[in-house]
Amino acid sequence: MSLLIVGSLALDTIETSKGSVSEVPGGSTSYCSLAASYFSNPQIVGVVGEDFPDSVISLFEDHHIDLEGMQTVAGKTFRWGGRYAGNFDDRVTLFTELNVFETFKPRLPDNYKKASHVLLANIHPGLQHEVLNQLESEAFVILDTMNLWIETAHEDLISLMARVNMLVINEEESKMLTGKTNHKQAAAELRKMGPEWIIIKKGQHGALLFYEDRVFSVPGLILDEVIDPTGAGDTFVGALAGYLDQSQDHSFDNVKLAVVFGSVLASFCVQNFSVEGITYLKEEDLEERYDEFVVMSQF
Numbered sequence: 001m002s003l004l005i006v007g008s009l010a011l012d013t014i015e016t017s018k019g020s021v022s023e024v025p026g027g028s029t030s031y032c033s034l035a036a037s038y039f040s041n042p043q044i045v046g047v048v049g050e051d052f053p054d055s056v057i058s059l060f061e062d063h064h065i066d067l068e069g070m071q072t073v074a075g076k077t078f079r080w081g082g083r084y085a086g087n088f089d090d091r092v093t094l095f096t097e098l099n100v101f102e103t104f105k106p107r108l109p110d111n112y113k114k115a116s117h118v119l120l121a122n123i124h125p126g127l128q129h130e131v132l133n134q135l136e137s138e139a140f141v142i143l144d145t146m147n148l149w150i151e152t153a154h155e156d157l158i159s160l161m162a163r164v165n166m167l168v169i170n171e172e173e174s175k176m177l178t179g180k181t182n183h184k185q186a187a188a189e190l191r192k193m194g195p196e197w198i199i200i201k202k203g204q205h206g207a208l209l210f211y212e213d214r215v216f217s218v219p220g221l222i223l224d225e226v227i228d229p230t231g232a233g234d235t236f237v238g239a240l241a242g243y244l245d246q247s248q249d250h251s252f253d254n255v256k257l258a259v260v261f262g263s264v265l266a267s268f269c270v271q272n273f274s275v276e277g278i279t280y281l282k283e284e285d286l287e288e289r290y291d292e293f294v295v296m297s298q299f
């Protein structure tokens, strides 16, 4: 088993109704790989500047994340800033500074090229294509994206969808791509574009999994307090990919479990700023949360 993750490595500045933090670890790859590390040993591809903190590298190493494909180059790390409205549902991007991402060319070390699972985390779809072009294996490919790429890199994204097995997308992006607000109709349209597995994320309200004529719904856990929803989607898909890689089983029942573990990790993510909520969790923590999902969904 091996899971390759490509996406952004960032320093984030975040404001929520519970406080604010600046220059904290972020980026889709950070969330995805930390979440995946509870199930698998992810290999990451990405770029950082010389200002990327050693403490974050140590954190990745503690979580057994393979950093051979992470390039450190002269210049500043990618930076992103966001602010949430009181209910956490609406977010405005305050700034995006590409910095070292402007000239980034993903390069896969040889031992990454035979990955059995690939997670194309949020990053420009052109770069996601470049990663797939370097693969030497028939990997199960999971694609995450964002509204920005639907608007600015539409053609690249559409051609990429024909190359992936699973698409993970939120409600707004699904509507942007298909014009449909009905999730079943939207999933049918998205499947025509390539991926046989579709997951539509509904923020704090959970997620829907579509495969053939089957649907599975996982609820959002009702938490005492949310601090920072940044990275919840990345955490969800990271844990899901890690779970699939560990089990190497793409039956509907097993993908359902992967979706539940994605939700378990995402529920930890939102309880603290940055990646704090998903570091150094114990097996008992995950089991306890899993049981809460079971109790909440049973009737």
Ligand code: AMP
Residues within 6 Å of the ligand: 007, 008, 010, 011, 012, 025, 026, 027, 028, 079, 080, 096, 122, 123, 124, 148, 229, 230, 231, 232, 233, 234, 235
């Ligand atoms: P999410 O809350 O799941 O949408 O993920 C938030 C993370 O995405 C933050 O840590 C940002 O650093 C990262 N991010 C924001 N904009 C971009 C972008 N254009 N490309 C790649 N990553 C981004």
